[in-house]
Amino acid sequence: MAPPLASWRSGPARDAILDFVEAVTAQGGADFVPPPERIAVFDNDGTLWCEQPVQVQVAFAQARLHQLADADPTLRRRQPYKAFLDHDLATIHTLGKQGVFEVAFAAHSGLTVEAFDKLSKAWLATTLHPKFKRRYTELVYQPQLELLAHLRENGFKTFIVSGGGADLMRSFAEQTYGIPPEQVVGSSVKTELKEIDGELQLMKLAELQSFDDREVKVQNIGLHIGRRPILAFGNSDGDLAMMRYTLSGAGRRLALLVHHDDDEREVAYDRNFRLSPLVEALDKAGDYGITVVSVAKDWAEVFPPGA
Amino acid sequence: MAPPLASWRSGPARDAILDFVEAVTAQGGADFVPPPERIAVFDNDGTLWCEQPVQVQVAFAQARLHQLADADPTLRRRQPYKAFLDHDLATIHTLGKQGVFEVAFAAHSGLTVEAFDKLSKAWLATTLHPKFKRRYTELVYQPQLELLAHLRENGFKTFIVSGGGADLMRSFAEQTYGIPPEQVVGSSVKTELKEIDGELQLMKLAELQSFDDREVKVQNIGLHIGRRPILAFGNSDGDLAMMRYTLSGAGRRLALLVHHDDDEREVAYDRNFRLSPLVEALDKAGDYGITVVSVAKDWAEVFPPGA
Numbered sequence: 001m002a003p004p005l006a007s008w009r010s011g012p013a014r015d016a017i018l019d020f021v022e023a024v025t026a027q028g029g030a031d032f033v034p035p036p037e038r039i040a041v042f043d044n045d046g047t048l049w050c051e052q053p054v055q056v057q058v059a060f061a062q063a064r065l066h067q068l069a070d071a072d073p074t075l076r077r078r079q080p081y082k083a084f085l086d087h088d089l090a091t092i093h094t095l096g097k098q099g100v101f102e103v104a105f106a107a108h109s110g111l112t113v114e115a116f117d118k119l120s121k122a123w124l125a126t127t128l129h130p131k132f133k134r135r136y137t138e139l140v141y142q143p144q145l146e147l148l149a150h151l152r153e154n155g156f157k158t159f160i161v162s163g164g165g166a167d168l169m170r171s172f173a174e175q176t177y178g179i180p181p182e183q184v185v186g187s188s189v190k191t192e193l194k195e196i197d198g199e200l201q202l203m204k205l206a207e208l209q210s211f212d213d214r215e216v217k218v219q220n221i222g223l224h225i226g227r228r229p230i231l232a233f234g235n236s237d238g239d240l241a242m243m244r245y246t247l248s249g250a251g252r253r254l255a256l257l258v259h260h261d262d263d264e265r266e267v268a269y270d271r272n273f274r275l276s277p278l279v280e281a282l283d284k285a286g287d288y289g290i291t292v293v294s295v296a297k298d299w300a301e302v303f304p305p306g307a
Numbered sequence: 308m309a310p311p312l313a314s315w316r317s318g319p320a321r322d323a324i325l326d327f328v329e330a331v332t333a334q335g336g337a338d339f340v341p342p343p344e345r346i347a348v349f350d351n352d353g354t355l356w357c358e359q360p361v362q363v364q365v366a367f368a369q370a371r372l373h374q375l376a377d378a379d380p381t382l383r384r385r386q387p388y389k390a391f392l393d394h395d396l397a398t399i400h401t402l403g404k405q406g407v408f409e410v411a412f413a414a415h416s417g418l419t420v421e422a423f424d425k426l427s428k429a430w431l432a433t434t435l436h437p438k439f440k441r442r443y444t445e446l447v448y449q450p451q452l453e454l455l456a457h458l459r460e461n462g463f464k465t466f467i468v469s470g471g472g473a474d475l476m477r478s479f480a481e482q483t484y485g486i487p488p489e490q491v492v493g494s495s496v497k498t499e500l501k502e503i504d505g506e507l508q509l510m511k512l513a514e515l516q517s518f519d520d521r522e523v524k525v526q527n528i529g530l531h532i533g534r535r536p537i538l539a540f541g542n543s544d545g546d547l548a549m550m551r552y553t554l555s556g557a558g559r560r561l562a563l564l565v566h567h568d569d570d571e572r573e574v575a576y577d578r579n580f581r582l583s584p585l586v587e588a589l590d591k592a593g594d595y596g597i598t599v600v601s602v603a604k605d606w607a608e609v610f611p612p613g614a
Contacts, residue, residue, distance in 0.1 A: 036481065039489075113529055113533075157489070159489075166530070166533065170533045174343065180343055181532065181533030181534050182346075182464070182466075182489070182490070182531065182532045182533060183489070184533065188530055190526075191526050191530075193526065193548060193552070200525065200548065200551050200552040201555070202525060202526065202528075202529045202552070209530070215500040218507065218509060219500065219509065222420055222498050222509045223473070223495055223498075223516075224531060225488065226420075226474065226488030226489060226491065227488050227489070241500060241507065244507050245500070245507040245509070248506035248507045
């Protein structure tokens with residue numbers, strides 16, 4: 001077995017993780033946690049994969065809107081669609097996180113969940129990131145893949161709890177992260193059950209059901225997981241409630257925050273990223289007991305070795 | 308290893324299950340299904356445990372309302388609380404399934420999810436069924452415990468998808484059925500995240516979030532599981548959409564329906580049970596390709612051996 005966390009540099013973040021896992025798995029130890037309660041939750045955008053210059057969900061919706069605009073050219077003149085179609089990032093950023101995601105989710109209404117899954121898999125297989133020229137699923141963070149594996153080897157169940165659409169994440173999370181669809185919690189749209197040619201199909205509607213951000217992440221942990229996690233990992237203020245909820249339970253707990261401070265290997269950003277700012281969680285990490293992970297200092301590698 | 312389904316009598320229902328499991332697990336066979344896609348969904352009330360004379364959720368709410376009425380005696384005069392407090396089953400039945408459950412769910416508002424879990428565990432540990440004089444968790448169906456085990460031994464992931472409150476089911480499903488909280492889908496109330504003494508707590512509100520019945524079961528399968536099941540088991544018209552959705556997918560599939568026709572060992576009921584009638588699913592089982600399971604004929608034992 002490879003040594004755990006090979007792409008993590010020695011330092012306080014790596015130590016905090018290894019110490020935590022050792023403590024909660026030590027039979028008879030004061031901090032022992034039975035395996036069913038070893039629940040770890042991870043944000044996705046910016047925590048498990050790159051979310052710059054826009055979240056992958058937004059790029060996926062742009063592609064879909066180009067198709068829809070071929071059928072209905074008036075979309076090219078109407079906001080907010082125009083901003084998506086023109087790749088006008090400045091205008092997109094003014095919509096705010098939920099506003100942008102609502103447009104992105106609505107772009108796939110009218111598809112069955114199975115048709116959406118096929119479309120998403122095909123798009124992820126063929127689309128390259130504009131700057132890094134790699135597939136998005138190759139822009140996941142290598143240290144986090146190692147952390148997910150290390151946790152599972154130690155009896156943890158790993159979940160995604162992210163603002164991205166659950167269905168987009170489910171289309172690659174099992175293969176890429178080893179996280180099955182039923183352990184992916186995300187934003188969702190309402191659905192309709194329709195009978196088509198005698199068969200029942202679940203259709204995606206345009207209307208938002210849940211925008212899985214901030215306190216809604218905790219509410220969705222209650223709804224989907226039904227247990228308070230003992231480890232949470234995020235990268236923005238949208239993850240702060242989930243991190244604080246995790247830390248509020250009894251017994252040993254760990255909350256970690258990726259700080260994107262490496263403009264050479266990735267993109268350096270925090271409080272100015274309007275689509276998902278990091279302000280309070282960074283400023284108060286010490287007060288809340290959150291361990292900050294520096295991309296520049298703590299990660300020896302950022303992305304997996306070249307494909 | 309014990310032979311599978313020991314409490315199932317030889318017959319078409321048992322054969323249908325054994326044939327199905329063999330077919331979808333046969334490597335290289337035409338009906339092979341990879342393990343991650345072996346999703347089985349079970350209704351709970353009337354499918355995994357006894358729901359007569361009222362669903363356990365209703366009995367649990369009655370107990371809570373007695374406590375609340377001690378603090379606020381006006382509840383004793385106000386409907387629908389009066390009917391619950393008087394154990395007036397005739398009036399309770401007139402509320403309909405969703406009406407009854409909404410009252411039941413609201414009875415536990417104001418509790419944190421952890422406090423609810425403790426209360427539920429304590430009540431289930433100490434309360435006996437009025438007729439059978441056993442704990443409710445000892446009124447689960449022995450043949451179904453064997454079926455759940457047989458499915459898991461064959462690489463299935465077993466889920467509950469039931470109209471009962473997810474949190475009540477989660478308080479016993481892991482110990483009783485071997486189904487962890489994150490694989491329990493049920494009805495839910497809205498929650499609120501509150502900071503109490505510097506710690507974040509998730510509080511149950513009175514307002515319904517999702518009544519997990521009929522087509523909502525399918526919508527919640529999409530929301531929580533994200534894959535179409537290949538096996539579904541129910542006992543009422545509330546399960547019909549879930550059974551038909553399961554059967555609508557490509558490849559080999561199985562849907563089963565418990566018919567409670569044994570008034571000696573349990574309670575015989577179907578179309579006249581107003582809190583969860585069985586009419587269309589029974590009448591059209593043949594048309595839809597649903598396998599009917601007779602308690603009287605197919606189950607050699609109903610409940611587990613005496614505690």
